[in-house]
Amino acid sequence: AQSVTQPDIHITVSEGASLELRCNYSYGATPYLFWYVQSPGQGLQLLLKYFSGDTLVQGIKGFEAEFKRSQSSFNLRKPSVHWSDAAEYFCAVGVRGNQFYFGTGTSLTVIP
Amino acid sequence: EAQVTQNPRYLITVTGKKLTVTCSQNMNHEYMSWYRQDPGLGLRQIYYSMNVEVTDKGDVPEGYKVSRKEKRNFPLILESPSPNQTSLYFCASSTYSGGADTQYFGPGTRLTVL
Numbered sequence: 699a700q701s702v703t704q705p706d707i708h709i710t711v712s713e714g715a716s717l718e719l720r721c722n723y724s725y726g727a728t729p730y731l732f733w734y735v736q737s738p739g740q741g742l743q744l745l746l747k748y749f750s751g752d753t754l755v756q757g758i759k760g761f762e763a764e765f766k767r768s769q770s771s772f773n774l775r776k777p778s779v780h781w782s783d784a785a786e787y788f789c790a791v792g793v794r795g796n797q798f799y800f801g802t803g804t805s806l807t808v809i810p
Numbered sequence: 811e812a813q814v815t816q817n818p819r820y821l822i823t824v825t826g827k828k829l830t831v832t833c834s835q836n837m838n839h840e841y842m843s844w845y846r847q848d849p850g851l852g853l854r855q856i857y858y859s860m861n862v863e864v865t866d867k868g869d870v871p872e873g874y875k876v877s878r879k880e881k882r883n884f885p886l887i888l889e890s891p892s893p894n895q896t897s898l899y900f901c902a903s904s905t906y907s908g909g910a911d912t913q914y915f916g917p918g919t920r921l922t923v924l
Contacts, residue, residue: 702852704852707850730910732912734915740917740918741814741900741915741916741917741918742853742900742902742913742915743915744912744913747910747912749910788852788853790853792910792911796841796843796858796860796904796906796911797855797858797868798843798855798913799855799869800845800852800853800854801852802850802851802852803852
């Protein structure tokens with residue numbers, strides 16, 4: 699069965715520090731992978747997505763993610779975090795037929 | 811402005827009283843979906859629709875109904891709500907190409923069932 703694991707429930711980083719949010723997935727074929735961000739009281743907004751090709755993908759707001767097939771991972775990174783990045787981040791897998799599976803989310807706190 | 815709208819945004823109801831949460835998109839998207847978000851569980855897909863009159867179950871369909879009579883609308887129906895359906899609900903839409911598409915999410919509906 700398909701599943702998405704985000705092992706870190708909550709992460710705290712200082713403003714200006716680098717960030718890495720982990721995501722592991724379980725799916726038999728090459729998945730479609732997504733990272734979404736949810737600001738407090740808001741819906742979800744797409745940060746970036748991976749379908750095929752270059753395993754390092756760039757997204758909005760300075761985020762990037764790297765697909766590693768051997769590790770079944772799709773970790774999200776940002777070199778320098780801003781206070782406005784405080785939010786909840788969700789990794790998701792899209793499978794054939796447009797079914798989607800989301801991780802449980804990682805809540806990011808940014809310390810000034 | 812391209813958007814997904816949901817109504818109502820907040821709803822408090824009682825067990826067993828039928829309710830409908832509406833979802834509408836103005837992007838001419840084929841695909842629409844409903845999710846519920848619960849603390850510690852992330853988002854779980856309830857139902858999805860790949861086009862008019864085509865709907866299918868997601869991971870947690872029990873206690874919910876949907877219909878897709880028009881392309882732009884995808885209402886979620888709770889015929890006999892129970893307290894375990896207290897949750898934050900999101901509608902989303904996208905073009906359709908087999909799981910590869912960006913979903914656009916509505917603002918959410920917070921439902922409380924007493």
